[in-house]
Amino acid sequence: MYANDGVRELGRHECLRLLATAPIGRIVYTRQALPAVVPVNFGLDADGAVLLRTSATSELVRAVDGAVVAFEADAADVETHCGWSVVLTGRAEIVRDPAEAARLELIGPRSWAPSPEEVFVRIESELVTGRELVAGRTMYGLYLSA
Numbered sequence: 001m002y003a004n005d006g007v008r009e010l011g012r013h014e015c016l017r018l019l020a021t022a023p024i025g026r027i028v029y030t031r032q033a034l035p036a037v038v039p040v041n042f043g044l045d046a047d048g049a050v051l052l053r054t055s056a057t058s059e060l061v062r063a064v065d066g067a068v069v070a071f072e073a074d075a076a077d078v079e080t081h082c083g084w085s086v087v088l089t090g091r092a093e094i095v096r097d098p099a100e101a102a103r104l105e106l107i108g109p110r111s112w113a114p115s116p117e118e119v120f121v122r123i124e125s126e127l128v129t130g131r132e133l134v135a136g137r138t139m140y141g142l143y144l145s146a
Contacts, residue, residue: 010130025073043109055115090124
């Protein structure tokens with residue numbers, strides 16, 4: 001146990017605020033009964049849902065549609081040993097409604113690897129947790145490299 005671990009739990013509002021500042025996140029899903037993690041660019045909808053834009057024929061789309069997934073983003077400063085991590089868990093759905101897809105076309109993320117036929121994936125923010133490391137960890141006053 002650390003004498004002062006410097007870790008602070010974050011509330012939902014603060015987690016979503018921090019997520020909005022991250023350019024890249026990671027979607028965690030199941031591929032062939034094993035965990036898979038893929039880095040993606042993303043956006044947030046007004047209700048806190050994570051939005052992805054990807055190829056309609058991608059393995060990711062086939063694997064996540066209707067599945068419960070996790071999404072994680074973070075930031076770290078290696079000099080000061082400070083940073084944060086947010087994990088959002090919820091059901092992923094392909095946006096099929098034409099009106100909703102048109103709305104997301106205006107506000108949603110742009111794919112960094114565009115394809116001829118793209119879809120939006122929406123991950124509902126059913127569970128949002130986060131932690132902030134506000135200082136390097138110490139044990140009895142001594143710095144530990146983690």
